[in-house]
Amino acid sequence: MSLQPPPPRSADDWWQSAVVYQVYVRSFADADGDGVGDLAGVRSRLPYLRDLGVDALWLTPFYRSPMVDGGYDVADYRDVDPMFGTLADFDAMITDAHAMGLRIIVDIVPNHTSDAHPWFQAALAARPGSAERDRYLFRDGRGEAGELPPNDWESIFGGPAWTRVPDGQWYLHLFDPAQPDLDWRHPEVRAEFEEVLRFWLDRGVDGFRIDVAHGMIKAEGLPDVGFGKLTTGQPQIELLGRGRLPYFDQDEVHDIYRAWRPILDSYPGGRMAVAEAWAETPQRLARYIGPEELHQAFNFDFLDATWSADSFRKVVDTALAEAAIVGSPTTWVLSNHDKPRHVTRYGDGALGLRRARAAALLMLALPGSAYLYQGEELGLPEVLDLPDELRQDPAFPRTGQSRDGCRVPLPWSGDVPPYGFGPAAGAPAWLPAPVTWRALSVAAQQGRPESTLELYRAALRLRRDLPAAAQVEWLATESDVLAFRRTGATDGLGLVCVVNLGGTPVPTSGFGVPLLTSAALVDDGDGPLLPVDAAGWFRQS
Structure with a gap:
């Protein structure tokens, strides 16, 4: 049966607590059978994203491009590349998305x-x-x-x-x-991009992810x-x-965003912008966010945290302190199209998957917004053995490092590649999926309570009852365990999140009634225990 989560919050500050799903368009779904994902493919899979329980989609660039850097080399900012379809396909996709209660954020590459x-x-x-x-x-x-x-x-x-x-x-x-x-000191450049913003806002987009937001000046x-x-x-x-660096995070870049914010504010419905920005201090990063500039900036420190209670706690405390400085909830990110998937970063195989499931519950329990990367809800690992001749990342020939391993097309169904990515008679996918992914496809995980897909669905359903405004109150635990209670708002759940990053199972009797766990609780005769490399949500009255 298709799940029908309630529509996202309708207030203009919807983005403060939204779960945003990043769609790497080339690798999400292929409608026309050429082996490359497209906008019609995204449209066809909108019910899946609605049922998953996300609030918005962030689409990577689909503009006209030679595709030297996967579309981040834009030749026409006002048109769709034929590889991905047409403007009519975009309009149909966004119309359907809005009808399902999903918002659309598009990448802009300025x-x-x-x-x-x-x-x-x-x-x-x-x-x-x-x-x-x-x-x-x-x-x-x-x-x-x-x-x-x-x-x-x-x-x-x-x-x-x-x-x-x-x-x-x-x-x-x-x-x-x-x-x-x-x-960007040239007035014609600034005027052009202000018009590009209006072009897509007029077509109904709900926000922008700004690529290299720190780099224009x-x-x-x-x-x-x-x-x-x-x-x-x-x-x-x-x-x-x-x-x-003399080419990043120059003070003058903020003049650009002070000109962009009134454009966003002039449209109804809470149009927003989130920055991919790097700065040398939290204070300098905070300057990108505020009522006169951008709404959010990505928190990449959470993505870079090591698998230890100390590392995660420091990242969370720092991020929440920064959020308090700017008066805007933080963002949480575990993976994206530029970084190795966190299943592999955390150890690959069964170990990496256990930890990835636990990290997901940690991330989704924190106040603020969360950005999911396509396929993380399936527990996909990084593909490390792609043939060199198939890699398309332009950095690979120069550095030997490639981002292609996290961009392999999603497995939807079936027992052989490309696992329902395109029509049955279509071309092979532009990057090959490994044979092990047959067990990770949407169809293989659908309806299985123990699967990673169903864990994400359950967590996102519960998360909708959590308000955006909350503080984190850390609870006394062993040094290798994280436990916190959300306070400062009536959330209806009294949520406590516990993550066991140590080497022995942890008693849970003092945390409340179990709501959801990333691994089954075990009982040693004295009460339920949270296993190693696992997380749980509990309700306290």
């Missing part, structure tokens, strides 16, 4: 365009110093004949952040050479960093989130 974007093509055809080149960061090189890059900046994908064009100038690309950085004069992989052996990216 730091850079594709090198196939008309602006950049015009810049290449124009002369140095032309108006066309002023929209990007073209510079003369150093050295006697300009043969050296303008500075020592490095690409996040490895190698120098500059590429030379035939007339001798260089252009900046903090990512792939096919992703030239825009000059570069320090005046483009000064050297002073170290790098070639000179010191330390890649500049290692400073990301730990120190200041």
Whole structure:
């Protein structure tokens, strides 16, 4: 029977407690049988997401693109790439989503365009110093004949952040050479993206996830960093989130968001924006959030926490303190399209899955909003053995590191790949799923109370009774156990969350009546025990 959860909260601050499901469009569902996911595929699976119990979908880029970086190289911000369908497909999808009580958040990529974007093509055809080149960061090189890059900046994908064009100038690309950085001090750039926001808001989108939200403004004069992989052996990216780089988190970036917020506020229904932002201190990250700027910024520290009570508690305490500073509930994230799946990070196999299930209950019990990555509700691991020739991550040839392992298409049904990802007579999926995934498909887990899918469904149903406004009161426990009670609001559940990160089962009799556990409780004769690497929700009156 299809579950029918109530619609999401209708207030304009819906995002404060929302569960947002990230759809990596290429890998979610393939409607036309070409082996690549598409918007019609997303539309066909909306009932699944409604029944799962999420409040909103975040769609990765589906705009026109050469797909050098999975769509994060945009050639036209106002159209759908034929790989994913048409604008009519988008409109039909969002209409159905809204009818089911689901909101839609779309990715916007403002730091850079594709090198196939008309602006950049015009810049290449124009002369140095032309108006066309002023929209990007073209510079003369150093050295006697300009043969050296303008500075020592490095690409996040490895190698120098500059590429030379035939007339001798260089252009900046903090990512792939096919992703030239825009000059956000240029008024035409700012005006263009304000119109792009309005274009999608007019089509009904409920929010934006801002890619590289910390990157649009570069320090005046483009000064050297002073170290790098070639000179010191330390890649500049290692400073990301730990120190200041002249191309990230510049003060002037906040002027952009102070201009964007009135646009969002001018539309009804609580339109929002969440930043993918890195900053060297919690105080600097907090500057992105507030009534004059953005609504949220991702909390990546939770994703990076190690499997220990001390690590998780420090991350939670820090995040909640930051939320208090900005007056906005925090976000919680365990996986996304750029990071290895947390089943594998926590140990892979049965160990990793046990811990991933426990971490899910921890995350979903915390006040604030939660961002789920597609497939985590199935307990999918990272695919580590993809053939090199099939990998499409542009960072792979430069760094040997690939994000493709978390982007393998979802298994929906059946015993052989691609497990119902597309029509039965369709093409193979663009990345192959392992044979072990037959036991992890939606169909294989549906209706099985012990499955990870049903654990997520149960947790999301219970979570709807929890208010957004709550504090965390830590309870006295052994050092390798986390236990907290939600306080400060009437939640109807009196929820206590307990996570056993130690080496022995933990007595639960003092925590209340069990509501949901990630692993079955055991009884040693003296009462129920929470197993190792497990979490539970309990009700206290």
